[in-house]
Amino acid sequence: MMSTTLNDTPSSQRLHIGVFGRTNSGKSSFINAFAKQQISITSHVAGTTTDPVFKAMEIHPLGPCVLIDTAGYGDESELGERRMEKTRGAAEKSDLAIILASGEDTTSGTFDLTEELHWYQFFKEKNTPVLFVVSKADIRENAEMLLADIKEQTGLEPLLVSAATGAGIEQVKEALARLLPENYGEHLITGSLVSKGDLVLLVMPQDIQAPKGRLILPQVQTIRELLDKKCLVMSVTTDQLLPAIKTLARPPKLIITDSQVFGTVYENKPKESMLTSFSVLFAAYKGDLPYYAEGAKKIDSLTASSRVLIAECCTHAPLEEDIGRVKIPRMLKKRFGDSLTVDIVSGTDFPQDLSGYDLVIQCGACMFNRKYVMTRINRAKDQGIPMTNYGVTIAHLTGILDKIAMP
Numbered sequence: 039m040m041s042t043t044l045n046d047t048p049s050s051q052r053l054h055i056g057v058f059g060r061t062n063s064g065k066s067s068f069i070n071a072f073a074k075q076q077i078s079i080t081s082h083v084a085g086t087t088t089d090p091v092f093k094a095m096e097i098h099p100l101g102p103c104v105l106i107d108t109a110g111y112g113d114e115s116e117l118g119e120r121r122m123e124k125t126r127g128a129a130e131k132s133d134l135a136i137i138l139a140s141g142e143d144t145t146s147g148t149f150d151l152t153e154e155l156h157w158y159q160f161f162k163e164k165n166t167p168v169l170f171v172v173s174k175a176d177i178r179e180n181a182e183m184l185l186a187d188i189k190e191q192t193g194l195e196p197l198l199v200s201a202a203t204g205a206g207i208e209q210v211k212e213a214l215a216r217l218l219p220e221n222y223g224e225h226l227i228t229g230s231l232v233s234k235g236d237l238v239l240l241v242m243p244q245d246i247q248a249p250k251g252r253l254i255l256p257q258v259q260t261i262r263e264l265l266d267k268k269c270l271v272m273s274v275t276t277d278q279l280l281p282a283i284k285t286l287a288r289p290p291k292l293i294i295t296d297s298q299v300f301g302t303v304y305e306n307k308p309k310e311s312m313l314t315s316f317s318v319l320f321a322a323y324k325g326d327l328p329y330y331a332e333g334a335k336k337i338d339s340l341t342a343s344s345r346v347l348i349a350e351c352c353t354h355a356p357l358e359e360d361i362g363r364v365k366i367p368r369m370l371k372k373r374f375g376d377s378l379t380v381d382i383v384s385g386t387d388f389p390q391d392l393s394g395y396d397l398v399i400q401c402g403a404c405m406f407n408r409k410y411v412m413t414r415i416n417r418a419k420d421q422g423i424p425m426t427n428y429g430v431t432i433a434h435l436t437g438i439l440d441k442i443a444m445p
Contacts (some may be wrong), residue, residue, distance in 0.1 A: 195282025
């Protein structure tokens with residue numbers, strides 16, 4: 039898991055805006071104008087942007103954002119197809135999509151919007167709001183015709199911009215703000231489990247996954263939310279759990295623990311205190327907790343010949359006693375035997391085809407935005423593959439899943 043400071047706004051909590059268009063359609067120039075700074079390299083040579091470029095920044099009136107400059111589509115070479123795989127990955131992370139329509143003329147005097155409409159359909163299926171933008175307003179002669187053509191074929195109102203002069207850029211920002219769902223950004227990690235004045239005890243073992251002097255990202259984000267809620271927050275390591283409880287004048291309303299010590303904390307917590315884990319909270323915050331809880335039931339029907347996929351978001355080097363690479367596989371093999379197959383993927387290396395697996399176990403996904411996590415979940419649902427997450431898995435294997443608090 040990523041470590042961070044209390045002053046950071048993690049990329050996973052930022053609005054992801056992807057910019058998509060044909061090769062050399064002016065995406066990088068548009069992004070630089072949109073951001074008012076040099077983010078992407080611009081060139082008249084087609085294919086300058088080879089991999090998606092992610093840039094975190096503040097954009098009024100949208101707030102904390104991540105701008106994504108993607109490789110252009112239309113390159114049919116083998117290298118172009120590899121670039122498109124990365125562009126599709128960026129598309130799955132996008133909360134909002136800008137499609138830059140270059141409007142290539144055809145011999146019939148109309149516009150070839152085949153690729154643009156293909157991506158529009160892709161985003162439509164993902165429920166991702168789309169804004170069409172026609173660029174190069176300062177030099178384009180057929181702009182009004184192209185705008186009308188896009189509106190006729192999509193029903194959307196495209197905007198005309200010029201990266202060179204800045205014309206239309208502010209209108210794009212205002213249009214994106216209108217496309218945001220009303221409740222965007224209002225989802226809470228702790229949901230309605232606690233409110234102002236409630237005492238919350240955090241149990242945070244500082245092991246190898248938390249570098250000295252720092253906290254891992256889920257802990258930081260949860261602490262910040264609890265402080266914003268005006269809760270009373272106390273943090274301890276596992277060995278200080280009992281001394282901490284003894285010093286308190288009243289039992290905590292909620293105890294949030296690292297999933298790895300679920301069993302220990304459950305055995306020692308006050309009866310009145312609700313118990314959950316950072317991973318379980320993030321299962322609801324980033325994904326589909328009821329689906330994860332249902333998926334955990336599949337664990338009981340695994341056999342020695344079953345195949346399990348562990349999907350972690352971080353791309354760190356394997357750590358000793360790593361929860362996803364070591365501890366969960368060990369718990370599963372202890373119950374079902376060493377011949378149980380456990381495959382591990384990290385980062386965005388999540389298979390398109392999950393049909394060979396009996397169960398997928400996803401990490402807390404603190405590094406990914408909810409849009410991308412839901413893409414993974416929907417892929418598993420579409421293929422009929424059960425899916426759960428680290429914290430829910432450990433709670434189930436520990437026998438306390440039905441006793442923990444869920445937001």
